[in-house]
Amino acid sequence: MKTPGGSDAAKRRAGEHAADLVTDGDTVGLGTGSTAAHAIRALGQAVEDGLDIRGVATSYASRDLAREVGVPLVDLGAVERIDVAIDGADQVSDDLALIKGGGAAHAREKVVDAAAERFVVVADPSKEASLLDRSVPVEVLPDARGTVRRAIRELDGTPTLRAAERKDGPVVTDNGNLVLDCEFGAISDPAALATDLATLPGVVEHGLFVDLADEVHVGHADGVTVRRADE
Numbered sequence: 001m002k003t004p005g006g007s008d009a010a011k012r013r014a015g016e017h018a019a020d021l022v023t024d025g026d027t028v029g030l031g032t033g034s035t036a037a038h039a040i041r042a043l044g045q046a047v048e049d050g051l052d053i054r055g056v057a058t059s060y061a062s063r064d065l066a067r068e069v070g071v072p073l074v075d076l077g078a079v080e081r082i083d084v085a086i087d088g089a090d091q092v093s094d095d096l097a098l099i100k101g102g103g104a105a106h107a108r109e110k111v112v113d114a115a116a117e118r119f120v121v122v123a124d125p126s127k128e129a130s131l132l133d134r135s136v137p138v139e140v141l142p143d144a145r146g147t148v149r150r151a152i153r154e155l156d157g158t159p160t161l162r163a164a165e166r167k168d169g170p171v172v173t174d175n176g177n178l179v180l181d182c183e184f185g186a187i188s189d190p191a192a193l194a195t196d197l198a199t200l201p202g203v204v205e206h207g208l209f210v211d212l213a214d215e216v217h218v219g220h221a222d223g224v225t226v227r228r229a230d231e
Contacts, residue, residue: 031087044069101137144202
């Protein structure tokens with residue numbers, strides 16, 4: 001369930017602005033989605049101009065794009081640290097809590113983003129909200145979808161199995177799992193809900209990213225605004 005909204009120009013400004021943070025010798029987490037893709041393309045141009053970096057992809061899509069634009073890649077297990085991760089979000093709250101997973105890559109995204117010394121979110125204004133209120137993607141083991149659905153309902157959520165857009169059947173993640181999109185309404189305590197979801201047997205990962213983002217770069221028609229977690 002990809003997130004609609006936001007102009008491509010705003011996304012490009014945010015992505016390119018974040019890419020400018022990357023310095024020679026960095027290992028960079030490469031996020032998934034249309035805004036992160038602009039950052040990857042900008043990094044590809046920087047590599048062509050002589051920047052020495054290596055990227056850690058968060059999905060098949062980001063891996064393919066990085067290869068296309070010439071960003072050298074390395075596996076996550078082969079690096080000791082990630083200097084900066086640049087990734088998009090489906091929604092960003094005032095306190096920089098995130099909902100991610102519109103591209104069904106949130107399990108690996110969370111591993112890479114959490115491992116980074118600096119996690120930079122790129123977004124357009126349509127992704128900003130006072131409180132998170134979009135559906136929360138929950139990646140589940142295929143055999144556990146029934147039990148997880150029941151558990152989500154006990155948490156006052158409404159789970160819907162994500163269907164593929166151009167083929168019959170459900171979306172299957174890069175990890176071979178299924179995705180439940182779970183409506184909870186306005187989420188006043190993302191940290192508590194994140195804990196509840198993480199403890200459900202059969203849940204591989206959920207799309208709430210709490211206390212992970214260091215800064216958010218939001219593209220606008222006339223520039224980029226930056227919000228930081230320590231401000």
